[in-house]
Amino acid sequence: MRAAGRLISLELRHNAMPLMLPLIAALFWLTTYRKVMAMPPLWNVRAASLQMNSVIVFVAPLAGAAAWMGSRESRRRVTDTVSITPRARWARLLPTWAATTIWALVAYLGCVAVLYGATARQASWGGPLWWPVAVAAASLPAFTALGFAAGVFAPSRFTAPITAIAAFFILVVSTELIIGSHSYWQITPVVAYAWDLGADPGVATFYPFLPDLPIAQLMFLGGFTVTLLGALALTSEGARALRIAAVGLTVAGLAVAVTAVMLAGTGTMDAHGMIRIPALHDAADDQPVRFTPVCSRTAIPVCLNPAYSSYLAATAATLEPVLEQIAGLPGAPVRILQEAAAYKQDTCQGPGSRVRSGTCSPNGVEINPGSPMSGGSPLVYRLLLPAQLPGPALTTAQMASQTRGDGWDMVRNFIGDGPGASPAQDAVTAAIIMAGKQPGATATFIQNGQDGTDAGRAPGLTTGTPANAAAKRFAALPASARHAWLAGHLAALRVGQITVAQVP
Amino acid sequence: MPGSLSAMKQAKQANQAMNVEITGLTRRFGSATAVAGVDLRADPGVLGLLGPNGAGKTTLLRMMATAVRPTSGQLKLLGRDPASYAPRREIRRKLGYLPQNPGYYPGFTVAEFVEYFALLKEVPPSQVKTAVANVIDRVGLADRARARLRTLSGGMLRRACIAQAIVNDPELLLLDEPTAGLDPEQRVAFRALLRDLGQRATVVVSTHLVEDVGAACAEVALMDRGRIVFQGTPDELAATADGQSKGDTPLERGYTAALERARA
Numbered sequence: 001m002r003a004a005g006r007l008i009s010l011e012l013r014h015n016a017m018p019l020m021l022p023l024i025a026a027l028f029w030l031t032t033y034r035k036v037m038a039m040p041p042l043w044n045v046r047a048a049s050l051q052m053n054s055v056i057v058f059v060a061p062l063a064g065a066a067a068w069m070g071s072r073e074s075r076r077r078v079t080d081t082v083s084i085t086p087r088a089r090w091a092r093l094l095p096t097w098a099a100t101t102i103w104a105l106v107a108y109l110g111c112v113a114v115l116y117g118a119t120a121r122q123a124s125w126g127g128p129l130w131w132p133v134a135v136a137a138a139s140l141p142a143f144t145a146l147g148f149a150a151g152v153f154a155p156s157r158f159t160a161p162i163t164a165i166a167a168f169f170i171l172v173v174s175t176e177l178i179i180g181s182h183s184y185w186q187i188t189p190v191v192a193y194a195w196d197l198g199a200d201p202g203v204a205t206f207y208p209f210l211p212d213l214p215i216a217q218l219m220f221l222g223g224f225t226v227t228l229l230g231a232l233a234l235t236s237e238g239a240r241a242l243r244i245a246a247v248g249l250t251v252a253g254l255a256v257a258v259t260a261v262m263l264a265g266t267g268t269m270d271a272h273g274m275i276r277i278p279a280l281h282d283a284a285d286d287q288p289v290r291f292t293p294v295c296s297r298t299a300i301p302v303c304l305n306p307a308y309s310s311y312l313a314a315t316a317a318t319l320e321p322v323l324e325q326i327a328g329l330p331g332a333p334v335r336i337l338q339e340a341a342a343y344k345q346d347t348c349q350g351p352g353s354r355v356r357s358g359t360c361s362p363n364g365v366e367i368n369p370g371s372p373m374s375g376g377s378p379l380v381y382r383l384l385l386p387a388q389l390p391g392p393a394l395t396t397a398q399m400a401s402q403t404r405g406d407g408w409d410m411v412r413n414f415i416g417d418g419p420g421a422s423p424a425q426d427a428v429t430a431a432i433i434m435a436g437k438q439p440g441a442t443a444t445f446i447q448n449g450q451d452g453t454d455a456g457r458a459p460g461l462t463t464g465t466p467a468n469a470a471a472k473r474f475a476a477l478p479a480s481a482r483h484a485w486l487a488g489h490l491a492a493l494r495v496g497q498i499t500v501a502q503v504p
Numbered sequence: 505m506p507g508s509l510s511a512m513k514q515a516k517q518a519n520q521a522m523n524v525e526i527t528g529l530t531r532r533f534g535s536a537t538a539v540a541g542v543d544l545r546a547d548p549g550v551l552g553l554l555g556p557n558g559a560g561k562t563t564l565l566r567m568m569a570t571a572v573r574p575t576s577g578q579l580k581l582l583g584r585d586p587a588s589y590a591p592r593r594e595i596r597r598k599l600g601y602l603p604q605n606p607g608y609y610p611g612f613t614v615a616e617f618v619e620y621f622a623l624l625k626e627v628p629p630s631q632v633k634t635a636v637a638n639v640i641d642r643v644g645l646a647d648r649a650r651a652r653l654r655t656l657s658g659g660m661l662r663r664a665c666i667a668q669a670i671v672n673d674p675e676l677l678l679l680d681e682p683t684a685g686l687d688p689e690q691r692v693a694f695r696a697l698l699r700d701l702g703q704r705a706t707v708v709v710s711t712h713l714v715e716d717v718g719a720a721c722a723e724v725a726l727m728d729r730g731r732i733v734f735q736g737t738p739d740e741l742a743a744t745a746d747g748q749s750k751g752d753t754p755l756e757r758g759y760t761a762a763l764e765r766a767r768a
Binding site (some may be wrong): 002003006007010013014072073076077078079080081082083084085086087092237238239240 | 566569570571589590592593594596597599601602603605606607608609610611612616619620621623624625626629632665668
């Protein structure tokens with residue numbers, strides 16, 4: 001043991017991996033750190049993105065360095081000298097592989113520490129997700145074993161670059177072959193969430209991170225590593241007991257890896273956007289995460305998951321003008337509560353198309369609010385933040401613009417506006433929105449008659465119609481008069497018993 | 505002295521196993537026969553293996569080093585048959601080998617390189633440090649122990665490689681052209697080292713340089729075309745020369761005479 005430790009120490013000092021570290025650091029900064037830090041400070045999205053990007057960053061230099069080390073004895077023409085020592089080949093090579101892997105793991109964990117350290121300073125709630133870190137970390141021994149075996153079995157000066165390129169392409173091609181959530185190829189360590197969804201901000205915040213796929217991936221990577229190392233021992237001379245152990249190890253590793261691939265093939269995306277593998281699934285993971293929402297001090301409080309607390313001020317400021325118009329009225333919501341998104345695979349017409357107040361991911365996953373817009377007693381309105389949907393990070397203005405539409409939807413829902421609504425309901429809805437001094441509301445509802453970005457949201461409000469005139473009229477009333485009228489006539493308005501002419 | 509040593513060995517042969525016992529050893533590479541039915545026995549002492557290029561010396565040494573397996577014949581080293589793993593491992597613990605073109609890891613220091621081989625040769629960890637320091641001193645590289653191998657001259661590299669071969673204090677030491685690249689002073693020192701090692705171990709030295717054999721070897725075996733065509737003391741080899749033999753020294757003349765006689 002002491003000798004093995006000393007050999008590893010020597011190998012650590014003379015390993016090719018440290019030469020790769022500047023390249024890895026540069027690639028990590030360029031392709032992972034900058035990208036991840038541009039994402040919202042949410043542990044879920046950053047952890048998933050870290051896994052996906054870091055594996056790709058590490059694989060080529062790592063496999064290349066391992067292949068270089070694996071081919072060292074042949075390249076340096078020491079094969080005869082070392083092969084006549086009593087230490088069996090696998091026992092001689094294992095410290096070299098271990099040293100390469102240790103360097104890789106140290107480098108990777110350093111990258112994780114930097115990124116998670118920065119996230120810890122920025123994130124408002126939750127903690128680091130370790131499953132994605134574990135999967136990416138387990139991929140490193142697997143790729144060093146792959147590169148090392150290539151170097152040992154096909155030693156030449158070209159083995160390292162060829163292995164590096166091949167490993168990179170294997171990884172990239174493996175993701176190209178993923179179709180839907182029911183794919184064996186999900187076993188590739190690049191996949192953190194459902195591949196069609198990517199590093200989605202709405203996943204693993206309201207519900208726990210499902211370890212089903214990571215468990216299968218860890219099984220695969222462990223089995224793959226053991227198989228390759230077992231193959232090294234198989235081809236090495238040794239005592240009968242050692243050879244039997246090597247056969248056992250190789251077969252066991254292979255069996256575990258194949259089982260893991262089969263398990264990954266049974267995975268499906270669940271309603272929370274994560275891959276569920278029935279054989280590995282723990283029902284306890286389906287329970288929502290408990291949290292105390294952070295709420296605004298507005299007439300109707302806007303309450304968000306604490307992970308999204310950085311969005312609270314902007315969201316509340318956007319919704320407050322319309323919410324204060326209805327606050328205190330009979331049947332008005334007591335609060336606006338952020339809700340979890342619900343995910344469905346293969347239901348979208350096309351990328352980016354809207355579904356209710358949700359949307360479709362670039363790869364066609366439908367993302368909707370997980371429950372009806374309003375419900376409960378006392379009444380609560382539910383809100384899906386734009387930040388929960390896939391897409392580029394939004395500016396405050398962009399987010400406010402998208403949230404404003406949700407505010408309008410809430411007013412419509414409150415007044416009973418919608419398909420088949422009366423002109424009076426349309427007029428009152430438009431008036432409340434105008435009175436809320438929502439930027440653009442006057443222009444879109446009154447001047448042009450329609451919201452160009454969301455046609456159909458205010459049917460009947462075209463210029464010159466009685467409803468349009470009624471809306472202008474009602475909006476011009478003092479807030480207290482508008483509020484008093486609504487308090488007395490809301491029930492009748494909702495059931496369509498108020499005409500446009502009766503709107504003051 | 506070589507003669508009396510040889511007589512003692514012959515007496516010993518009847519009673520106990522020798523360090524090297526080779527009978528009918530053959531090695532073929534495809535259709536080419538590198539070693540053809542060699543018989544050889546050796547006990548502690550320095551045995552010089554002479555022969556022209558392509559005589560099969562290196563292949564014979566590689567078989568004795570357990571680096572390649574014989575095609576046929578019997579090989580017994582240190583009283584064990586290396587055909588099966590357990591005895592082969594035991595032999596390797598007590599074996600030192602310097603190939604003709606020894607490779608090395610240029611980034612390693614002399615001390616690290618020798619330590620690496622000490623660990624591979626399963627020198628007890630508690631003895632590694634001392635063993636490494638001792639052999640580096642014995643080959644005259646004590647002042648360069650911390651120098652990286654890439655910075656050493658050819659002769660120094662050779663000595664570093666000799667150090668790795670003897671770091672486990674071998675009972676059987678196989679050296680293929682060990683003096684190639686050494687300057688005269690180093691060669692003299694190396695011959696002294698060989699004689700010292702030969703006190704306790706069986707040292708087989710393959711070389712082209714007959715003066716090395718004359719100076720350091722108690723016995724000599726001459727190989728040609730895969731066979732041993734002469735085995736005896738350097739004096740006996742020198743005695744095979746006649747008036748028409750070519751060479752500058754008696755040993756060289758004996759060498760050419762023995763070869764011509766074998767080829768006749």
